[in-house]
Amino acid sequence: MSDTRDLDRSYVFHPFTAANAHEQSGSVMMARAAEGCWITDDTGKRYLDALAGLWCVNAGYGRARIADALADQARGLSYFHGFSSMATEPAAQLAERVMAKAPQGFSKIFFGSSGSDANDTQAKLVWYYNNARDLPEKKKIISRDRGYHGVTVMTGGLTGLPGLHAGFDLPLPMIRHVSAPHNLWTRLPEEDDAAFTARLAQELEDLILAEGPETVGAFIAEPVMGAGGVIVPPEGYFPAIREVLDRHDVLLIADEVITGFGRLGTWFGSEAMAVQPDLMSVAKGITSGYAPLSGVLVGEKVWRVISGAAASKYGVFGHGYTYTAHPVMAAAALANLDIIEEEGLVTRAGEMGAYLNATLKTAFADLPIAAEVRGKGLMAAVEFARPTPEGWRRFDPALGVAQRITRRALEDGVISRALPNGDAVSFSPPFVITHEEIDLVVSTLRKAAEAVHASLRAEDALDTTSD
Template structure:
């Protein structure tokens, strides 16, 4: 498209550096300006309406324009617009939200620490793990094992945990304390003739070998998403998480479940850990926690993690970590109301009930000439397309553009085109979304 002088698109290109964007391309073409949102739909500044098939960034569980969240924010803003949680200070919304999250946890948890984004939360997890190891008198126990294609954020520490090339290139990442184990994508990484069971056994064996090679006493934790999101919507094979947890228990290594995308119903249960049979020591939550109406995130830890940390704060005299916005009262109030909506409207149940239709429509496209593989669970899925030519991502970008032209916003992750609609979506809207998606796919020619 051509950017008109002095248009909002031109001003955007003139003054902003955008995330996950080719800056030179944006200077030439401008950006899509979204002005309004209502339910599963958003509208751009020309009046064109789209199904937001990605819930923004995997995150707007209750849809756009939810009056109850607007009201919760306004009421809290009027009552106490800001306060901190430093130096034994607190406020009611953060207290009530931490209590609610502990009650909702799929396994026994002890404490909640609030941050402002999934990236900040995972960055905090790295520091907590290092702090804990020092508290236990194990200063060598600092390495964290993540996975190839995992996504855990973009700070120096969380970006290192992420296992995607674009998040490392030219940033001098990852840092030395982070290792990356194999990706649980059977369709992408299985060896010739290898069954799913054999693939799972090999990944567990390779993890065991990595731990032994590095030294079990140097490994603090293993981190993983129950279902990978930004790596291409990768649902691990049956038995994968049990096999991984058996290895971790063997060497007394903590398990961190990154629930930033999976948490609060996306996989058809409240947490992805429940869907996948994971018993984490630490859980990281954001996105659907507040439906991204306001930046907010949380780290939840069990007593095994918390007690050594608490002892170390007593020895030093303080916990020398915190953000100005940690436990922000408006964010906490909005998150509390958001969780009430998810429960009252049974949005987790809605995801579970609509999942068979969602997966049926997605799987129906797996036989398309351009399709390589369909993957998904709950209300998150993706179609991976065959690479076109030397450069990866050509097919995915073309599919994303074809969907946008027809009124559907998706996200192409290379040649994988993801869908993750708001959990309020109806059966009719799921059909509408996939009708557009299928038409876009049929329109492609290379």
């Protein structure tokens, strides 16, 4: 085992990690990747990465073409900024490529470095847009419980996960939340898709009316919720939401940080959900995680105000980052998009996603603690809960059921993720995953879940007499 584990434990401040536990137990040190879905730690142990890093290594590991594009660009022009009409060729070429794939109605793309900064930019654009329209009170942004939109001061509050608020004085006062379209815990037993959708749309409209439409600027949503549980909305959900927003002059921001560039089997999740957003955030899949890059796609309606009334009123657009439109990152993205197009990986993601979801449903159909299998495209989750005569009940969070399952699977060489706010285990493998690799992922997780189920029974954690 390498000494870098000790260096990591001593000096690295890890995100989303229990600091005290990390200081005691240290890390799993990943050392190198092979190809496709496989990665190796510093002891030589190989893992099948069923999460594609963090929902992002879409083209798979070991892509020399992307590495070469990074190196070639760094040797030629390693950096230049995008301020004051300065430009680089890779960023201009990438902008054209993205806009050609995006749904109709978008005008420009603003580049950043992460999904968090993209959604932070979105909030500023909403305020800038409404200030330019002389609507200075129209600033509130509505998000959803369990939604994930980042960790900046603004986006950490938009994220509907209490663990991202605790200790940080979040959310900020202009943020509101509505219910997630979650079948397991939000849908009423008697509701079909139409009734569930109607109730959620009405909840949104009631909130807008209660706050005052003149104060609400935007609604932000992931086409399929990621870190909040891989929650797929019912059919017709987004068109119904769009109708409510249009009635009250509220912008729709599609957070496509995970779903953009093919994960649902379409280039963008908005296509899969049959909705046209006003603004769209992308990141992760634009480079398959090989380099940090994000984008904010701006619809024509918003762009007309930015380039018209806002420019006249405020002059220079006072927002941007040192690394906006970074040429090396853009070169990586261009190589990544070449791979995705030439190998037909968007179509493949849809096909392999259907196989993954079907295989999970079959494998977990008879496990007593498997409450729901859900997903779309190459996104999937199994949620675990306690069965009772009255229906499903959440496990005591102290039991750490999902974490125990993912740790057991990790020991057996499969990487998945226990999601916050519940006991769901998620999957979002690279698009190049094979049927045999999916079978290995599912069988390993089933074995791990069976072991944890047996432990829970031994601990009397499945007792229903207290309900």
